[in-house]
Amino acid sequence: MIHPIVIDGDPVLRQRAAEVTAFDDELRTLVADMFDTLAAANGVGLAAPQIGVSRRVFVFDAPDEDTQRRGVMINPTMAIVQRPARFLAQGLGKRPPKSLTDVEGCLSFPGPDFDLKRHFAVRLTGFDEHGAPIEVDGEGWFARVLQHEFDHLDGFLYVDRLKGKDASEARALSKEFGWGVPGLTWMPGVDRDPFGHDDIDDDDFDEDNGAE
Template identity: 50%
Template sequence: MTIRPIVITGEPVLHRRAEPVDAFDAALTELITDMYETMDAAHGVGLAAPQIGVGLRVFTWQMDNEDGVPARGAIVNPYLSPAKAPLDDPDPHDDVEGCLSVPGESFPLKRGERAGVTGFDVSGRQLSFEATGWFARCMQHEYDHLNGFLYVDRLNERWSKKARKAIKQHGWGKPGHSWMPGVDPDPFGHDSPDEHDL
């Protein structure tokens, strides 16, 4: 088990489509174990493989939900069919989202309230469930990572401008930036998981 550095926006692996997993083997089990360790150390509720520099279609989560889905899990080669997001402006308090690859920042974003999720577990058994509410948001956020998108790429014009400004102020947006959970100061300033840091 190894905690891995989390790469920050601007790292190429975050901005391209991840490749499908083609072997359900010991290397995949090790990757997912490391992802759990890293997610926990970062106080996140989700982590996609590209966030630790691995361009494969895998993500993990740790989130209580009302959908009958285990609170902790991993999905390989997932496919999501989300409900359409409402067209009204996001609420700057209720719709705020964060990302471990845009550490310490958070911005509001509307997402669909439901998402159908299919894929495979670490052993290659098929998974299929429906996610709702914040759990659906988590699924959509992590799935976006596998397709080369960060949540800041989906913000409306007002919040996108603020996000671009923050990223520029941090000196991000180019390769070579990362942070180490459990070693570097927690960028979100908390010691326990927060439902908004994905």
Template identity: 45%
Template sequence: MAVLPIRITGEPVLHSIAEPVVDVDATLRTLVEDMFETMEQAPGVGLAAPQVGIGLRLFVYNWVDDDEVLWRGVAINPELWLSPIPAGEPDEDADSEGCLSIPGARYALRRADRVRLRATDLDKKVFEIEAEGWLARIFQHEYDHLDGTLYADRLDHAQSKAVAKVVRKSGWGIPGESWMPGEDDLES
């Protein structure tokens, strides 16, 4: 297994729609193992293939909920259904979100409270998970990556201006920028 460099906003693969996975083969299995290792080293709770420079529709997740239940898996060619997004302003604490592709920045974003994820696993079995709360947020965030959308793209005007300033000051927003978990001093 290997830790992979995480692409930073501006890299074209992060802003493009990912292609469906066609073959679940040894190469894909290695990619998934490397993505888990990269996510854990970063550290993060989810990681989409475009974030490591691979334009495929898959993501991994690893999160322990308040009841100490471990939610860990891979979603290949996922579909996602959302409950309506609640109206109102996001809560600065409860709705705070970060992204490994915009390291160090956290902003509040309203997301759907509940989702249904349908995907395929590495054994080519279709599964469904009904999620709420933080797990629902993780699924929405990672699914967005597969459609070329970063969470910053969904922020209100004031917060999107703040993100743009962070990106500009950091010299990001151009192709070729990445960071290496465990080596670079960046956080999400």
């Protein structure tokens, strides 16, 4: 089932989501609905607060270099990884970057994107929808996806981390679009895609990273 996505301004996006305590059919339905919504929105990550559910759950369906990474994280904790194993195994050097600046977008701040510095490598531990412990490592762009979704569970949007003129521009755009008030949503698969996927001709299609 596809759900409408909550837009910046709704209180659910600005509060710490509640821990999941029951790994039951209701939770598994939520996870399945989140994957459906993520696919319809052409995104790479989606947190439960983005569909109005204040629970510590996020899903991702995102490429990590040549590997498609798809999964769910429930009640996650996150640690910064200083010496990511895959980076070293690829012979890329003994001193991987601590951080990386790249472009980000957000399904709850639909349309605009900005450059943001994130940790280069992180490790998340948590549970799947059945309550089994899981661990996910991310480097580079995939680490960015994980950090972005983890932020949603703590009540932060990526634009909250912007500084200087980018922060000012994000605030101005939110005001221009009429955001910043409760109750605003957009419906994937029904409303015009705010990231422009509807505007791309099949002959000119160039797959991008999507939004989170």
